[in-house]
Amino acid sequence: MVLKEYPAVRYSPIRSSVNELIVSECQKYGAVTLKEDEVELLWKEAV
Numbered sequence: 377m378v379l380k381e382y383p384a385v386r387y388s389p390i391r392s393s394v395n396e397l398i399v400s401e402c403q404k405y406g407a408v409t410l411k412e413d414e415v416e417l418l419w420k421e422a423v
Contacts, residue, residue: 379422386419395419 379386385394395415402410410418 379418383422386422391419 385391388394392412395412398415399410399412402408
């Protein structure tokens with residue numbers, strides 16, 4: 377849901393960095409464990 381609020385990032389060169397941040401924050405807080413390929417799927421669903 378949050379990714380829908382940032383459509384410009386979807387096609388941005390910083391997208392991979394944002395994905396890495398999402399993965400690391402999920403690991404840090406332990407609420408959900410995501411891998412980078414799973415974050416990519418979230419971008420596709422955020423259309």
